[in-house]
Amino acid sequence: MSDRESMTYDVVIVGAGPAGLSAAIRLKQINPDLGVCVLEKGSEVGAHILSGAVIDPKALDELLPDWRDLDSPLTVPVTDNQHWVLTPTKKYPLPHFAMPPFMNNKGTYTVSLGNLCRWLAGQAENLGVEIFPGFAAAEILWNDDGSVKGVATGDMGVARDGEFKPDHMPGMELHAKYTFFAEGVRGHLSKELIALHGLAADSQPQVYGLGIKELWDIDPEKHVPGRVIHTQGWPLDDAVGGGFLYHQANNQVALGFVTGLGYKNPYISPFEEFQRWKQHPEIRAIIEGGRRVSYGARAINEGGYQAIPKLTFAGGALIGCSAGFVNVPRIKGTHTAMKSGMLAAEAAAEAIAAGREADELVAYGEALHASWIVKELKTVRNAEPALAKFGALAGTLYAGFDMWAHHIGITLPWTFKHHRDNEGMWRKDMVKPIDYPKPDGKISFDRLSSVFLSNTNHEEDQPVHLTLKDASVPVDVNLALYDAPEQRYCPAGVYEIVGQEVDEPRLQINAQNCVHCKTCDIKDPTQNIRWVVPEGGGGPNYPNM
Template structure:
């Protein structure tokens, strides 16, 4: 069976904040300018929002530009931030509450909202469809298509009904080709197509290695007397600092007696024995956190990598036939600990650039080079530029000195220091041999505050068709046992927050087992594998987590 094809002016990959903002703005501009523009948006989740995971405290600046009357339109921004707390966790029981003047100015949250970005994206998708965008959830963009001249032609969705052995089942359906004049890639952090495009077009030439964190999040319903709607809490230090790692925790009091909490572990950590999942379980037992959770009920769980290299790691975002936008490029502001507003702004700028190009008809540019100038003149770019030293300070100088330098940079110089500090080492290259690092004895879960991986994955509603090719591919199947195990004690067993990777020993000896059905699509393995041997590709459509309101 041959693949069928459909033609559009614009194809957008990914129904996150960047892709949806771009789709809505394209159609708004088309109406204003009386242009006929067709837009198709594909999303690998079973529905829009199913794969969205974010803290999230949303700065509404970009939303104000996109839909100035969003409140009257019923956007799900229901909990305005009423208070900020910032802790330095000194130990398993100790914490210092840091006064506001000691916090970098960009981290303050006045005027922001505690939201479920999954629900915000569902609302944005409704607006996009109302404007005429064709939105197709459950269709994973599996392949980039190219013209003979090398420019991007569009994408192909994945084939359905392929067995684990690679054979066509009775339910086989070939993927669909979606051709476009311009294709926007908004897959989120470590997008697998974006990763290919960066390599193919050398978009990261001359840039600092990208940096990442793994964010692990839960939603709890807590007793009403413990709930403080609108309160935002952040913290740094223990437990990550105890093991030479960096990152931080967050706890947001949302509506309906719910709290959103999580721990972000920078993937630049060096000890291969470290487990971000177990660090999160430890953090929840800190008194500043557990005082809210005691007597509460855990509702859902999830994990997602975040792109945090910022300005220094930002690749060229345009190439012949398309653009990289949002976290597919890495537009998160690490100092603010926020990326949704900048992702949305990158989508708005992309929309304006594309609409202008389409208005030129047959003389439209093959490469949207004007996007670079347009983005660089935006407030989003200015944010990234003034926070460019964050990763360099924190990675090169450690938590205490690095934090002090970030404060000086942001609060005294406003991000305008006359020099740039970079961290050139990729996160996967930061791991030291296991023999050089202390082993970490993590406590067993108490099943009240802390839990095991598999019961957590169950709450993510993750599901994959079992009889399909494994979407966690190995360049060399021998590397896990022959290289990673003796040198790093195969860290995939620990950095994966879903229990996907195991070293199993039986009568046949040791083997590397991949439990792909557990995968929550966080992409950590694609990032942190020290041999860069694991390559994440799209599973069959609808596969993965089904987050209700993360």
């Protein structure tokens, strides 16, 4: 018997992101008497939320049709949409007529996704949803028949050696008729469920990009509210990806860079590619003289339609980026995540009203595959794998052809496949190290000063949440074959090889720096690194990201 206390709800939702909060609101809209609880591992709602973000309000219009009258943070409509192809010194704007119409940003808004989630949380609480920030879901609970019973939060006050500290508090069990997993990209419980139930057996592997973002205060004379710029091309060579720069409210710009994690060269550093990108004359001209105020990083689902796993299992469902509904060419996933949460909520409310508990919400999967989510993702399903297959230039041309064909009503009969991001990395003897320029402290910066701006904090004396399946692999495999790529793909300086000067190399894990981006869990060549949830409330604390 567990000595943990328990609470019982109709629905427990793991994660207070757009999907989880939309599900909670929809449940209460359908039946105000339903008991709904949302767990959030961040210190507050929005603390771990990071996105560009340009929001398509399509799902929000369905969820809260009067949102414009509810003091929402969506106040800056996109007024100017630009797409640049960069060379080392120049830009070449792509004309709008060359882009499929659904790629434009008409009717969208640029906003802090964290602030949108904070606002959604307020709407949910007004309806009676209970939200518990600072409590990380650490364990799945099971009924005797193998269905999901709920989740347990992690213990608080456990020392690094596993001993209980004086302030130790055992975790809480939250039981539910249905549990929704809305953890975001590469959620650790969602990953466990996908593996345990074989949910990805009939889908392509999920693939990812690493998005690194900064928020800058810039010269008001350079600020154009609602201007949205996307770039591709330079500086990437052996990888695919691109940059973004969004003029948001209060003379701020959100800018960032996404590097596809399928790259082969072990010497690529997504963080350093971002710093190089900012030095492009056209980007530098916008931010020069400004002040960097925040930094963060997060992995992004890029697998699209063919990587959607089976969404349901007895007692629960995957929603939002735990399943992966990002429209990569549009660089948008908030509206699809929200809609998935709404559809899951409708299926669960119907099941509970019919007296069913902990069965499989088949209706949710059916509704999602009949929805505009899948229609939208089918249209762009070949765009991302085309870039990986053909390279940036040919892949872009093919993707445009494919999407234009869909636009005029021609559905091409093939669907490209994905390859796992951790596979196929080149050995270090096949390539030369990349000589990245040193930061200037004005436009480009080092990782540790960047992590400082993310407000990342973990209780130092707690179990390390970045674990190794085999402690010998980092030196015997990763260092020997690939020159320890974890030192470069991590955007927070978590992984260091120390002791090489005395011929005693070992991997040092600076877990306190971790911004919860999940890149290590995705990109490690042997999948030896396992990300598990730290003590609740730890990690970044993004104020306006």
